[in-house]
Amino acid sequence: MAKQNKEAYxxxxxxxxxxYWNTHKAFVECTCGKIAIDGCEDYVRVIGNMDDLKIINK
Ligand SMILES: [Zn+2]
Structure with missing residues (x-):
């Protein structure tokens, strides 16, 4: 698995x-429900189409 950028949104x-990438293993959906993130220190799961999201590095 690719190394996760710790500041990625x-x-x-x-x-x-x-x-934010780290949801502490909670399943967090955006308000419209197109994407969802489930992340912690060990893994980040992105649910949804890659065309529906942008990765922002702050
Ligand atoms: Zn949305």
Whole structure:
């Protein structure tokens, strides 16, 4: 698995919501439900189409 950028946010291109990569194993959906993130120190799972999200490095 690729090394995760620790400052990465996933932004939904539809509702523009930003979700921080580390959700502490919680399943966090954006407000429109197109993408969801489930992440912790060990893994980050991105649910949704890659066309529906942008990765933002802050
Ligand atoms: Zn959305």
């Amino acid at each position: 996933y932004q939904c291109v539809h509702c523009k919501q930003e979700i």
